[in-house]
Amino acid sequence: MNSLVITLCVFVAAVSMIAAFPQNVVDDRVLARSNNQISIVRQASDGPNPDGSxxxxxxxxxxxxxxxxxxxxxxGTDQEALEARGSxxxxxxxxxxxxVSYVANENGxxxxGAHLPSVPPLIQRALQYIAEHPEENGQE
Structure with a gap:
C-alpha cells in the first residue's frame, strides 16, 4: 500500500479519535475558550516523510x-505495515x-491505561495454551 495513503489514513484516524473525546471533558480551572472554542496552546508535527515516518x-x-x-x-515486502505509537x-x-498509551500496527x-479493563490471568493462560497447541484446534 502506498505510504502516503497509509499516513493519510492514520492522520484521519487520529483526527477522528480527537473528535470522539466526550464533549463534557472540560476543566473550568484551565479553560482557554473564545466563542466556545478551545485553543491549541502547543503543537508540533513532522512529516509525512518520504520513508513513511x-x-x-x-x-x-x-x-x-x-x-x-x-x-x-x-x-518493500508483502508484510509492509504502518506502526504508530502514541499517547x-x-x-x-x-x-x-x-x-492512554497505545501501539497500532499489523496486530491491531x-x-x-489504568482505567481500561484488562484480560484476566486465567484467560491469558488459556489464550497462550491455545497459541502453543494449534494441533489441538485443527490448525496444523
Whole structure:
C-alpha cells in the first residue's frame, strides 16, 4: 500500500479519535475558550516523510495532550505495515486524569491505561495454551 495513503489514513484516524473525546471533558480551572472554542496552546508535527515516518503532538487549553510517532515496518515486502505509537490524556469534570498509551500496527490497536479493563490471568493462560497447541484446534 502506498505510504502516503497509509499516513493519510492514520492522520484521519487520529483526527477522528480527537473528535470522539466526550464533549463534557472540560476543566473550568484551565479553560482557554473564545466563542466556545478551545485553543491549541502547543503543537508540533513532522512529516509525512518520504520513508513513511511522521510525528505530531499537541496540547489544548483545557489540558488535553496527545502525541504520536509512526513509521513503516517491513518496507518493500508483502508484510509492509504502518506502526504508530502514541499517547493521549485528558481530565474529566471531577478532576480525574485519564491517560492512554497505545501501539497500532499489523496486530491491531493495543491501548493501555489504568482505567481500561484488562484480560484476566486465567484467560491469558488459556489464550497462550491455545497459541502453543494449534494441533489441538485443527490448525496444523
Amino acid at each position: 511522521y510525528s505530531y503532538s499537541y496540547e489544548t487549553g483545557n489540558g488535553i495532550q496527545a502525541q504520536e510517532d509512526g513509521h513503516l515496518n517491513n518496507v 493521549y490524556s485528558y481530565t474529566d469534570n471531577e478532576g480525574n486524569i485519564f491517560q 490497536f493495543q491501548p493501555e
